[in-house]
Amino acid sequence: MFNPVFKRSVILFIALVSFIVCTAQIKTIDQRVDSVLKLMTLEEKAGQMNQYNGPWAATGPLTNDNNLLSQIKDGKVGSMLNVTGVARTKELQQLAMQSRLKIPLLFGQDVIHGYRTIFPIPLGEAASWDIPAMEQSARIAATEAAAVGVHWTFAPMVDIARDPRWGRVMEGAGEDPYLGSLIATARVKGFQGKGFGNTDGLMACAKHFAAYGAAVGGRDYNSVDMSLRQLHEVYLPPFKAAAEAGAATFMNSFNDLNGIPATGNKYLQRDILKGEWKFKGFVVSDWGSVGEMINHGFSKDNYEAAMQAVNAGSDMDMESRSYIKHLAALVKEGKVKMNVIDDAVRRILKKKFEMGLFDDPYKYSNEEREKAQWNNAEHIKVARDISRKSIVLLKNEKQLLPLSKQTKKIALIGPFAKAKADNNGFWSYDWPDDTARISSLWEGVQRKLSAASEIVYAKGCNINDSSTAGFTEAVAVAKEADIVIISVGEARDMSGEAKSRSNIHLPGVQEKLIKAVMNAGKPVVVLISAGRPLIFNWTADNAPAILYTWWLGTEAGNAIADVLFGDYNPSGKLPMTFPRTEGQIPIYYNHYNTGRPAKNDSDLHYVSAFTDLPNSPKFPFGYGLSYTKFDYSNIRLSKAQFKPGEKIEAMVTVHNNGNYDGEEVVQLYIRDITGSVVRPVKELKGFQKITLKKGETKEVRFTISVNDLRFYNDKLQYIYEPGQFKLFIGGSSNDVKEVNFQLTK
Numbered sequence: 001m002f003n004p005v006f007k008r009s010v011i012l013f014i015a016l017v018s019f020i021v022c023t024a025q026i027k028t029i030d031q032r033v034d035s036v037l038k039l040m041t042l043e044e045k046a047g048q049m050n051q052y053n054g055p056w057a058a059t060g061p062l063t064n065d066n067n068l069l070s071q072i073k074d075g076k077v078g079s080m081l082n083v084t085g086v087a088r089t090k091e092l093q094q095l096a097m098q099s100r101l102k103i104p105l106l107f108g109q110d111v112i113h114g115y116r117t118i119f120p121i122p123l124g125e126a127a128s129w130d131i132p133a134m135e136q137s138a139r140i141a142a143t144e145a146a147a148v149g150v151h152w153t154f155a156p157m158v159d160i161a162r163d164p165r166w167g168r169v170m171e172g173a174g175e176d177p178y179l180g181s182l183i184a185t186a187r188v189k190g191f192q193g194k195g196f197g198n199t200d201g202l203m204a205c206a207k208h209f210a211a212y213g214a215a216v217g218g219r220d221y222n223s224v225d226m227s228l229r230q231l232h233e234v235y236l237p238p239f240k241a242a243a244e245a246g247a248a249t250f251m252n253s254f255n256d257l258n259g260i261p262a263t264g265n266k267y268l269q270r271d272i273l274k275g276e277w278k279f280k281g282f283v284v285s286d287w288g289s290v291g292e293m294i295n296h297g298f299s300k301d302n303y304e305a306a307m308q309a310v311n312a313g314s315d316m317d318m319e320s321r322s323y324i325k326h327l328a329a330l331v332k333e334g335k336v337k338m339n340v341i342d343d344a345v346r347r348i349l350k351k352k353f354e355m356g357l358f359d360d361p362y363k364y365s366n367e368e369r370e371k372a373q374w375n376n377a378e379h380i381k382v383a384r385d386i387s388r389k390s391i392v393l394l395k396n397e398k399q400l401l402p403l404s405k406q407t408k409k410i411a412l413i414g415p416f417a418k419a420k421a422d423n424n425g426f427w428s429y430d431w432p433d434d435t436a437r438i439s440s441l442w443e444g445v446q447r448k449l450s451a452a453s454e455i456v457y458a459k460g461c462n463i464n465d466s467s468t469a470g471f472t473e474a475v476a477v478a479k480e481a482d483i484v485i486i487s488v489g490e491a492r493d494m495s496g497e498a499k500s501r502s503n504i505h506l507p508g509v510q511e512k513l514i515k516a517v518m519n520a521g522k523p524v525v526v527l528i529s530a531g532r533p534l535i536f537n538w539t540a541d542n543a544p545a546i547l548y549t550w551w552l553g554t555e556a557g558n559a560i561a562d563v564l565f566g567d568y569n570p571s572g573k574l575p576m577t578f579p580r581t582e583g584q585i586p587i588y589y590n591h592y593n594t595g596r597p598a599k600n601d602s603d604l605h606y607v608s609a610f611t612d613l614p615n616s617p618k619f620p621f622g623y624g625l626s627y628t629k630f631d632y633s634n635i636r637l638s639k640a641q642f643k644p645g646e647k648i649e650a651m652v653t654v655h656n657n658g659n660y661d662g663e664e665v666v667q668l669y670i671r672d673i674t675g676s677v678v679r680p681v682k683e684l685k686g687f688q689k690i691t692l693k694k695g696e697t698k699e700v701r702f703t704i705s706v707n708d709l710r711f712y713n714d715k716l717q718y719i720y721e722p723g724q725f726k727l728f729i730g731g732s733s734n735d736v737k738e739v740n741f742q743l744t745k
Contacts, residue, residue: 032358033349037342039101045345046327047076048103049310051284051318054083054092075099076324078348079106079284079316081154086365089149093361103349104357107364108284111153111191111202112171112427113137115144117379117554118438120390121425121531122157122183124550126173126575127624128389129665129689131186137386138190140379142202147373149365151355152203154251156187158238159208162586164576165218167499170426170531170551172213174575175588175621177234178684181241188245196248196354199364203351206242208253208286210268211235218585220500221254229677231257232712240277248281248351252314254289261296263289264305269313282315282347291320302326307335315344380555387552387559392572393625397544400523402566402627403483409454410445411481413474413517414488415463415510416529418442422463422489425531425551426496438554441487441527444561456481460517463491464507471516478520485564486514487527492551495531504582505535514539527560533578533619540618548572569627571663571689573732578619583610589621589733590680622667622684622732628658628694632737635729641742644720648741650702652729656692665689666700669728669736675721676713682733702729709743 037045052068071077072095083089089107096105113119119137120128128134138156145153157171160180173183184206193201211231215222226235239250250273253262262268263285273279290309291302299305306322307330317323330336356363373379393401403410416422420438421430431437446455460474461467478484488510493499505511506528515538518524525545528534529552540546547570552559562568579587598607601614609615631654638649654666668686672679685708688700704727709720722743730736 029350029353032353033346036101036103036349037346040345042328042331042341044075044101045341046324047074048078048345048348049316049327049341050077050324051079051081051108051316052077053319054080054088069095072096072105073098075101075103077105078103079108081108081318083107084109084145084148084150086149086367086370090362090365093365097361104352104361106151106352106357107149108152108154109145109150110155110427111141111145111150112155112157113425114141114383114553115148115429116374116431117141117144117376117383118424118428119383120387120550120552121170121427122172123170123174123531123575124390124552125386126179126183127392127550127572128386129179129573129687130386130389131182133386133389134183135186135190136382138187139193140382142191142193143200144373144376144379146200146202146364147366147369150202151357151364152205152249153191154205154207155191156184156204156242157207158184158242159211159213160235160238161213161576162588163215163218164504164533164579165500165502165582165585166213166215167220167495167501167532168213168497169576170495173238175577176575176590176684177237179575180238184238184242185245188242188247192246192248196351197356199366199369203248203355204242205249205251205284206239206247207251208262209239209250209273209283210253210262211257212253212255212262215255218500220498224255224257226258228716229712229714232716236272243273243277243279250279250281250283251286252283252289254286254292256296256298261289261293261298263314264293264298264308264312266312274313280347282344282351283313284316285309285314285318285320287318288320290314290317290322303330306330310336310340310344315347383553384555384559384562387555388562388568388570390550390552390572391560391563391570392548392574393570393627394546394548394619395540395543396625396627399627400545401525401564403525403564405448405453405565406450407453407483409456409481410449411477411484412442412445412455412457412487413460413477413484414486414513415459415461416441416487416489416527417457417459417485419487422492422529423551423556424553425492426499428492428553439557441485441557441560444557444559445485445564447558448561448565460486460513461509463489463510464494466509468509468512471513474513475516475520478517478522481522484517484520484522484524485527486517486524487529488514489529490531490534502582504532506539511536511538514543518542525564533576535579535581535618537580537618566627566660569660569662571624571626571665573622573624573665574619575621577617577621580613580618583613584617587617590683592678593681616734620732620734622665623734624665624732626658626660626662626664628656628660628662630662630664630692630731631655631657632730635727635737635739637727637739637741640740641744643744644706647703647705650704650727650729650739651699652737653697653699654690654692655697656694659694661691661693663689663691664731667730667732667736668702669733670704670708671726671728672709672711672721673724673726675711675723677711679711682728684733706743
């Protein structure tokens with residue numbers, strides 16, 4: 001046997017050698033970057049900071065270049081987006097290898113919620129509150145995209161969003177900075193996998209920096225005006241989490257922030273990101289956003305826009321052509337310092353070295369790997385599991401759900417009953433075999449029912465027009481069925497970029513269809529597929545059972561059927577507040593109390609309230625039902641007060657008092673009762689997703705330290721203050737037990 005002391009010495013020696021080797025490797029990359037940089041002309045440096053769209057597809061206003069291929073050969077392009085597939089990436093990389101210095105191209109792509117296998121939209125995944133599952137879906141998306149030659153994804157989007165009129169809520173994690181930060185970390189780790197250079201991972205890109213989700217009126221690309229304290233407390237935490245998780249890149253946003261376009265915002269990019277946070281990756285503009293500073297009225301022309309953007313810290317220009325046309329002149333005329341250019345190019349080159357592209361430019365373009373990942377059966381299984389975890393049960397009167405697989409006749413009604421492509425939602429890919437790959441609700445239900453069961457169908461109406469011609473057939477079909485399932489929602493292009501809506505009610509006559517069918521007198525289950533919180537008050541008040549199914553992707557139909565028939569007990573919780581009407585927007589759970597808070601929804605006597613509707617939302621943040629019932633005990637604290645440097649433990653017992661095994665997201669909120677600045681009525685500070693068998697009881701414990709009590713004061717200092725606090729634990733933001741504790745000096 002080894003002597004223990006000798007064994008420890010060997011382990012320490014190996015660790016020291018590993019550290020030295022890793023350190024030497026980092027230095028070697030830095031040295032290699034510098035050696036390339038010294039060889040580059042100013043024009044070639046500007047080329048590395050220039051990104052073009054591929055010649056085959058576009059995700060923005062396409063600007064064609066007749067000499068695109070020659071520019072690549074001349075070393076005037078550093079990156080391409082929307083170029084996928086081994087053949088295409090190889091073709092363009094071969095052109096880059098004809099340039100003077102043979103600097104490889106980076107290929108970027110919007111891999112937002114899957115590539116070949118489409119997962120639920122990010123907002124839907126956020127409803128799972130399952131952090132490991134979200135990391136796994138990003139891991140799979142990266143594996144599939146990297147297999148076709150992609151190096152870099154423009155995800156995750158980590159914008160906090162409190163306004164469901166904004167179409168891009170579907171790309172993010174909702175309204176809460178704590179939950180959003182955990183999801184940002186998970187998705188960065190999932191995309192980047194074991195680290196740069198592994199052929200099953202991508203470079204991540206945290207976007208949109210910053211505060212894009214607070215666009216005025218929920219109108220996409222609109223201005224943002226907020227206090228710096230709100231910026232730091234609500235909108236920046238997920239970005240900081242992404243940076244700390246090692247995100248390779250950041251993307252700036254289209255909006256101006258307090259009058260300064262984010263693309264030209266030095267405070268965001270140099271002072272915070274590259275300064276305070278010490279971010280070592282590079283910043284890419286959003287599509288054309290450098291040139292769009294002219295429209296903002298911030299830049300008089302592309303020459304000035306290029307100067308302002310690069311000096312502010314924007315390293316790569318996506319599609320505006322401002323850098324490639326003007327950077328060299330700006331340096332020669334003394335408007336931009338050479339060290340600014342060198343810093344940007346060094347950041348870009350370093351990522352290319354870390355990805356291994358200088359050693360093998362075709363490293364990610366491998367036909368065997370592309371073929372192996374094209375139809376990966378394991379990925380489909382994971383997608384089905386994450387999809388069903390994302391479904392939120394909003395209502396279930398008289399335990400209508402789950403349905404019996406022996407039901408004699410089920411009517412499937414609505415424009416989504418047989419939908420395929422709409423299940424994928426916005427920011428997804430269309431493949432020629434999607435008709436066979438995407439599971440529809442019809443197919444999912446069909447696979448569950450016994451041979452003696454029958455399904456009848458009526459479309460009823462279209463998604464977004466005024467025709468009620470199909471109502472008669474739908475009602476007739478409903479009358480002959482034992483159970484009616486109505487599937488409604490948004491078409492896949494109704495939520496997403498440039499898809500802001502002033503009216504977020506169920507589109508068209510879909511809610512009228514629900515009313516008509518319910519008049520048939522049969523038990524009705526309503527399914528809602530959408531990319532944002534919608535308003536459906538009549539349905540919410542009258543339909544006995546409602547499942548919010550988002551856009552679930554490739555396995556949508558199978559996942560929904562798993563939930564409908566009880567093969568999976570729904571556990572999703574809302575990551576955004578659902579309003580009663582647009583007049584309540586913006587609406588979010590962690591609001592301030594005001595000097596005249598309403599005691600309840602009926603209190604209207606000179607308090608902060610609406611006179612024509614309740615203050616409360618239709619469905620609150622963190623809300624979601626189960627087929628079983630979870631009972632919470634009173635909260636127990638390890639002690640009623642504690643000092644800085646100490647910790648306090650909060651305990652609650654959760655009992656499954658229903659008839660099904662199930663999962664519950666146990667949520668912890670804290671309120672600082674009195675502060676030097678006003679504090680929210682509640683702030684999410686922790687949660688645990690637990691599994692309880694029927695009749696089982698578990699104790700859930702949370703540990704609280706002063707770090708959970710910190711906030712930004714009026715001087716932007718991140719502090720905690722002694723005083724009284726409330727602690728809440730429960731199954732949603734408005735269904736909690738509470739207890740008081742004190743932080744002493």
